[in-house]
Amino acid sequence: MTRYLITGGAGYIGSSVADRLLQDANNEVIAFDNFSTGRREFIEDALKKPNYKLIEGDLLDTAAIDKAMEGIDFVFHFAANADIRRGCEHPRKDLEQNTIATFNVLDAMRRNKAREIVFSSTGPIYGEAQIIPTPEDAPLPIQTSLYGASKLACEGLIEAFCEGFGFTSYIFRFVSILGERYQHGHVYDFYKQLMETPERLYILGNGKQRKSYLYIQDCIDAIFTAVEHKENKVNIYNLGTPEYCEVTDSATWISEEMGLNPKFEFSGGDRGWVGDNPFIFLDTKKIQSLGWKPKLTIKEAVVQTVKYLKENEWLLEDRK
């Protein structure tokens, strides 16, 4: 019996990992979520399982996370503010919800003797990488977003706890993730726009930004592959597909899947917003060397995501 705690347990990736863990009746899963972006709909099935428990709480409440950590063996820490684009509108948010929240998780682990942690880091920690595809040991980057800065700060905290307190960590630098339960990002924005104005699509930047994406189930396969291959105190992997697309490619696939042929309008410039990286493409040879390969291409993952949104249009409604 292994007891897992998943922070952001009702979120996109957290709830998907929970479902995967619950396939094994020997696993006990505690989901911790403040429902700022988590969704009760994502955990409906999980809540029916006897080996699943939901704790509503916030990671800035150290007493709450301390209590949730009792008896935990292994932590999946996915709770985060993932809104890279609006970082400058509320500068303190990434600090609090990412850096400080991660510290609180680590310190609760220390006090409760939980010693393994999976962490969702992100490609933007590489800033505007000079080496593309970007390997895990790229030159020390200059941060270009509060989001990237906060996630790099989390990585450093996790590594220091590994050194100081004997933790083992698995740090994954994700590209954007697509697929079931997706509820945030360009596919969501484009889909919503096209539902409202099917004849035109407004695209931030010049549409030539090159990005890489990964399908959620491929992402979870990669995480479990890395955990099975535990090699070091600190295990860092880029996660992405070995390909990229332009924003305009993705806009075309989304439109096609919706049966539309909108006129694309561009805000112009080589990036969508301050801190947007016009070319994100991670070198994923390290995780592939463990035998993992993505099952879906980027195009297939985009199409899968559109299908999912079609079947779940409640996700497009403004949150109450």
Added chain:
Amino acid sequence: MTRYLITGGAGYIGSSVADRLLQDANNEVIAFDNFSTGRREFIEDALKKPNYKLIEGDLLDTAAIDKAMEGIDFVFHFAANADIRRGCEHPRKDLEQNTIATFNVLDAMRRNKAREIVFSSTGPIYGEAQIIPTPEDAPLPIQTSLYGASKLACEGLIEAFCEGFGFTSYIFRFVSILGERYQHGHVYDFYKQLMETPERLYILGNGKQRKSYLYIQDCIDAIFTAVEHKENKVNIYNLGTPEYCEVTDSATWISEEMGLNPKFEFSGGDRGWVGDNPFIFLDTKKIQSLGWKPKLTIKEAVVQTVKYLKENEWLLEDRK
């Protein structure tokens, strides 16, 4: 007239920079300090100057730093918890006094339209560097101390504010600094030990740890050289001497300068404490390319520090 704010303004480096700035009567200097490690003795001369002002306050008090930032043009941010060795005894301290405090400085700058910042980062952000001497663009390191992790987090925050809010930053990754007003580190510890027990010196590790040091006035020269050569939004420089010594070398120089010949006793192992890096040696070609060179060797800086401690034994007394 330029208005400077120096956080940690009554500290070792902060008070030394203040004295340098006050040599120009056109500079206005506001020192901000909570006197956790700052010393009133260091600012006695400064306080006599009409263009100097002291504000007692803590960087976790956002209202206090916000008020201190009014009308400021340029910030020297030196306030920090610099106790790398005891990080694991109080894990939250580096987060609060370094990462969160730095965020508060940056956010107060943003609100008050101060746009230039000098920041004291540190060699330990390179973790256990694989490339030695370590250049500024070393491969993304794994953090091995809460102190290093917190300083790297500060760097990332500063860089993100530069990108998002048009700041200019000068980030200096220091080796340990020696010289006048030194009050913390191995020379201090060894001097104090030898005052109490002149016949033996207890050394953490095997004494073969290789470290680099820089004299305080050379450090300040380098900072002002870099600021004069402003090149980018983010300007990062290693600061150190182009040489290193072993801990045992330094122990010998200290003993000689004190006229002692103690027996060295070693705690053993290749490092002094968890997270201690047995070999810190920074590549300083970048700052040297601007025409800067250190005036003192490591040995001269160690001897200078011992002379200073001899003349200022009040620094060895336990703080009230």
